[in-house]
Amino acid sequence: MTAGRLGRLRAVIVDAVLLGMAAIEAFEAIGFSRSHLLAEVMAVVALCALPFRRRAPYLVFVATVPMLSLTMASIASLVALYTVAERRPARIPLATCTLMVFLDSARSLWGEGYPLSGSLLDLVYAVLFAGAPVLMGLLMRARTELAVQLAEVRDMRGSRQELLLEKELARARTDLAREMHDVVSHQVSLIAVQAGALQVTARDDAVVEIARTIRTLSARTLDELRQMVGVLRASGSRSPDLSPQPGIDDIPALVAASGIDTTVNTTCTTDDEVSAAVQRAVYRTVQEGLTNIHRHAPGAQAWLELQIDESAVHLSLINSSPRRSPDPLPSDQYGLRGLRERAELLGGSIATRQIASGGYELALQLPLRC
Incomplete structure (x- = not known):
């Protein structure tokens, strides 16, 4: 059972026990009331309102006060006053509710011919009856707020530990x-x-x-x-002097240095500038494609077609079938996986396929700006 279900079950059990105690006390006290019918009606109203004390604490308390005045049955009013102190601890309304319970509990003080010792004892009882639920409700509210603050502190401590761990991992x-x-x-x-x-x-x-x-x-x-x-240097170290990152304009030099017989066809139908991140992604894709041709299709010819229009950058790198058997070089597929992740981060896509002539095609599509 989860913590939420356990808490709801505990609340239902507590409400059932309190409602039973209040009902037993109320119907035993009705016999001492002068108006049995009115007392019974007020008792039913108070007992029916008591289960809703968490949703409307003030209304439930007001509904229990007539039963307290008519029958002196105090459990329902004390439970309602406790809920007011726990849920709605505003000073003036809470003081008003406390005063009402105190006055009902100390009615004998205004009776004629009541001894002084009895009056003092009733005054102590009235203070205890009115003050104990309020103090207990405020205490439970403070306990709940403290538990929430402790949970926040634990979360902050966990977040801090995660940050430190991420920093160490980096x-x-x-x-x-x-x-x-x-x-x-x-x-x-x-x-x-x-x-x-x-x-x-x-x-x-x-x-x-x-x-x-x-x-x-x-x-x-x-x-x-x-x-x-x-x-990749750690933060706080001396900033490196970085050279300009390669882009689309560097692709012809890359193709020439690869040593692969490659036909390059570039078409640009827009004056919009391609962002630096997209240019780097295109360059790295061509670089990885040429490396794969060297590795898996030695001696093959290649055709590179780059189209830039108003909507996207389209790249297609096709190679023919190899002229000789490739050397058994290690391959972990991290290159294509990294290219695919880079393309997805930039809002594009990359695809590879085997063509009918025995060659291979690497296709990339990226937006002009990421």
């Missing part, structure tokens, strides 16, 4: 990114050095061209790794 990810940069940059630097040596010593022009391409790509990879590590 710092750990930054350290991990730096470690990855050191490892990858070392390996890529060795590749660049070996490609440079091959470029100098090779006699075949084709081998020299391939070595030059490998060295250029290695240098570009190192530069991009350094930029990524600069962006």
Whole structure:
């Protein structure tokens, strides 16, 4: 059973017990009343109103006062006064309700020939009858407010711990990114050095061209790794000097450096400017597509078509079937997954499909502005 259902069940049980006690006291006290019929009517009204004391505390209290005056049955009025103090602790209305209970409980003080000792005792009883429900109601209200404040403090403490944990995780990810940069940059630097040596010593022009391409790509990879590590630095450290991010205008240079026989067709029918985030996404998509062609379709031709109109940017990169078997390089599919997540964040979409000629198509569609 949940906490909410348990609380409602507890409230129903308490109301049933209080209503039963008030009914027993009321109908026992009716016999001492001068007007039995009027007392019975007021008792029924008070008992019928008592279950609604949480919704309308003042009205329920007013409904119980006539029964208290006619029969001196006090349980219903005391319960109603307690509810007023717990739910509606405004000073003037609460003081008025308390005074009404006090005056009804101390009626004997105005009787003639009543001894002084009895009057003092009745005065103490009247104060206790009127004051105890009020003090208990205010105490329960303070307890409820304190419980709410403690829950808020626990929530704030939990939120603070989550923030600290996220900060530590971000710092750990930054350290991990730096470690990855050191490892990858070392390996890529060795590749660049070996490609440079091959470029100098090779006699075949084709081998020299391939070595030059490998060295250029290695240098570009190192530069991009350094930029990524600069962006991932923890807050509070010295701000990195970032180079301009690549965009659509850099795609021809990217295609030329890839070494893939690619036909590029660019069409622009709008004067609206494409946002920087969309340009980076287009560039990264072309970069990942060319990398996948190198990896999975060596020797294939490619056709790159880029269309920019008033509504969106459309990119299509198609490659033919490979001319030779691809090398067994590791692939984790993180590249396409990252491109798809980037496109969705920018409000676009990306799709891939196998074409009938044995080639592959990578299609991207993004809005001009994100």
